[in-house]
Amino acid sequence: MEFVHPEILWGLCALVIPIIIHLLHFRRFRRVAFSQVAFLNAVQKDARAMQRIRHWWVLITRMLAYAAMVMAFAQPQLPPPSSADSSGINRDGHAISLYIDNSHSMEAQGEEGQLLQAARNKAALVVEQFSPTDRFQILTCDFSGKDQKFLTRAQALERIESIHTSQQAREISEVLTRMQSQLTKAIDSKRLAYLFSDLQQSTHALANEMDAPDTTISWYFIPELAGGSPNIWVDSIWFDEPMRIASRPAALRIRLSHNSNTAVSGIPMNLSINGDRVAIGTFNLVPGLDTDTVLRFNHGLAGLKEGMVSIEDAPIRFDDNWNFGFEVTDNVRITILTKQTNSETASSIKRVFATANGLYNAEIHSSWTPELIAKSKLIILCDWEPQGSGFAQEIADFVKNGGSIVYLPKYNQNADIQLFESLGLPHSGPWIETDDRVRSIQLNHPFFRNMFAEFPERIDLPNAKRIWNRKIAASEEVLASTELGRPFLSQRQFDRGQAFIFHVSGDPESSNLTRHALWIPLLLRMAERAYATPINAGEIGSLKRWTFAADVPNISELRLVRSNKQSNPSTKSNEDSGDWLPEVRQVPGQIQVLLEGLPIDPGHYVLSDLSHDWATIGLNLDRKESNHDAYSLSEFSSFIDQKGWNNVKLLSMTASSLPQVIEQSEQGISLWKAFIIFALIALAIETILLRTWKA
Structure with missing residues (x-):
């Protein structure tokens, strides 16, 4: 217990006065003549003993009342339950950091x-409870550099008034670190931190490896809990086909979480491309x-496309749209690498792609360069000799970045060991002369989807007179096999790209593959699925770097320009649209934009640059808080207790009771009223005793 005016306690010394008076009080007796007092002796002794006891009780109640009054005027109080500044030093007032969670989940109603309101x-009430000379930091989810400084009380109130919803959602560990970083600068002040948040489970999990907050700072969580309401949000999208080709039908797959x-049934949804609703x-x-x-639609003309999937879901709407960008192409570059540029196989491959009305641009080369590989979507290795580790690594990177290769081996020529090892494929296996033919095709595989309108039960499939009996990796899929059970065509899928391996040569002496009717649809389907055209989309704050294939x-001269094709009001900026000059890095065949x-x-x-638009991207609000399940007060309080953070408290209160709670947390619990009440009770007891005895 502490006292605001401890000097008044000297008044307790006056308690000896009634004791002295009581002990030295000699009552004057009036003499009365009485004939015989012998029979009154016993009564007189009993009355004196009882009277002495009664006087002591009265004395005790009066002393208690007097002591309580003295204590009340000294203004006793209990110290704050967790005083971080145990030394009592307060040479420079207070340093207070306030975090106002202004993420989109704070738009909910409580x-x-x-x-948020x-x-x-x-937060404004908290600021008003302190002195104008105290220093304040106002922090939001934006983590703006201007908030990493102390403000006066007037400036802090003005800053709080200007807070609006942010695009960001911050982990509580990041918030504590940032507040602590600023408060440590106020060495000679009493340091306090107030956090106003909705205790979202997605951002307020106290991980085991999380560092404990500074014990010299008093931390107070003041929760703002929303009423429970379900939410639906667009989680992700993808196309059925890896490449978007002009005038082709498209199927956009959409995953919605809730x-x-x-x-719930019949929730509306729509898709718009370049501002036009298409599905x-x-x-x-x-x-x-x-x-x-x-949702199904048609890609239409070639070019950059801006898509937006929208749903109708109230009251939480910040995650109802998903913006994305992609490119529709009408020209696919194919590179045929062969040492025999005039061979029948190379010529046959080029003739196949020439039937596609200019969609495919196939070129034959006898040598390679990194730039040539980077510009290609599909690379066909036909009678190609081993080129060493440099070529193997370039092909491996090409495939991992979304490109595809087709490998047509040469009869009795050793496979490129380094190339196959870089792709994680086995290369050993002898050539076998046999009389075999293709027996089965995996028509249910996605590669053959919609390739044939109808596949006859009896069909003359390619034969194999010389076959490469290569061992198949566990990660490979056999798309076609022979009657003797040997693989004829296999596929290995990578992160984005793929590799197709034929096990026969294109030479007519090895197989009739290049002269068979199946040769054309096989090559055209490989070209259609050659390159995984990326969907350019991400969440603000989570997407740090945007990478896409281009040769700028x-x-x-590159700049990031806000597009105005989509007219949905929810996607408009709060500020004037403008251009940005982001940091751009270039690697062979790729551009990296730091966002x-x-x-x-x-x-x-x-x-875009001064003359060309290179790519488009759709940016979306972070879905981290879409599932807005929040911790209850008891759950979050138990987590703090489990951590053993004695200097962290959870304060649940309304705005009307907040000033009193702040005062108690700063000054402790005042007890003077309790002592006044105690004094009144003591005087009431004295009055009751006196009246009872008199009666």
Whole structure:
């Protein structure tokens, strides 16, 4: 217990006065003549003993009342339950850091209205409880550099008033670190930290490896909890086919996540491309399961496309749209590498692609360069000799970045060991002369999907007079096999690219493959699926670097420009649209754009120079808080207790009770009223005793 005015306690010394008076009080007796007092002796002794006891009780109650009054005027109080500044040094007032969670989850409604507005009101009340000479830091999810400084009380109130919803959602560990970094600069002040947040499970998990907050700082969590309401959000999208080709039909697959506990049917959804609605649909929700659906449309003309999938879901709307960009092409570059440029096999390959009305640009080369590989979508190795580790690594990188290769071996020639090892494929196996033919084709495989309108039961399939009896890797899939059970065509899928391996040569003496009717659809399908054209999309804050394939002559002229093709109001910026000059890095065949730190809003952006648009990307709000399940007060409090963070407290209160709680946390619990009440009780007891005895 502490006292505001401890000097008043000297008044307790006056308690000896009533004791002295009581002991020295001689009562004057009036003499009364009485005939015989012998029979009154016993009564007189009993009355004196009882009277003495009664006087002591009265004395005790009066002393207690007097002591309580003295204690009350000394203003006793209990110290704060967790005083981080145990030394009591307060040479420079207070240093207070306030974090207002302004992520999109704070747009929800709570008992006191919108969570963000309630948090701002309480933060302002906290600031007003301190002296104008105290220093304040106001921190939000934006982590702006201007917030890494102390403000005066007036400036802090003005900063709180200017807080709006942010695109970011921060982990609580990041917030604690940033607040602690600023408060450590106030060495000679009493340091306090207040965090106004909705305790989202996605951002407020206290991981085991999380460092404990500074014990010299008092930390207070003031939660703003929302009422429970289900939410639906677009999780991801993908196309059925890896490459988008002009005028071809397209199927866009959409995965929607939700946290609804009840089934919902007929929720509307639509797809717009370059601002035009091209597909609409509905979907149903099943509790506990994600929903996969599809929207079908036509790619139309070649060029850069800006897509947006939209759903209708109230009241939480920040995650109802998913912006994305992609490219539709009408020209696919194919490189045929062969040492025999005039061979029948090379000529046959080129003739096949010439039947596609200019869609494929096939070129035959007898040597390779990194630039040639980087510009290609499909590389066909026909009677190609081993080129060493440099070529093997280039091909491996090409495939991992989304390209495809086709390998046609040469009869009795050793396979390129380094190439196959870089692709993780076995290369050993002898050539066998036999009389074999293709017996089965995996028509259910995605590679053959929609290749044939109807596949006859009896069909003359390619034969194999000389076959490469190579061992198949566990990661390979056999697309066609012979009657003797040997692989004829196999495929290995990588992250984005793929490798097709024929086990016969293109030489007519080895097989009739290049003269068979199956040769044309096989090559055209390989070309259609040759390159995994990326879908350029990401979440603001999570997407740090955007990488895409391009050969830009001058990267210094590149700029990121906000597109205006999509007219949805929810994607418009809060600020004026403008251009950005991001940091751009160039590697062979690729451009890397650094997006971290750019003040961008959700929407579509085009990377362009003075004469050409190179790529487009769709940026979206972070889905981290889409599942807005929050910790209850008891759960979060138990987590703090399990961590053993004695200087971290959870304060649950309304705005009206906040000033009193702040005062108690700073000054302790005042007890003077309790002592006044105690004094009144003591005087009441004295009065009751006196009246009872008198009666």
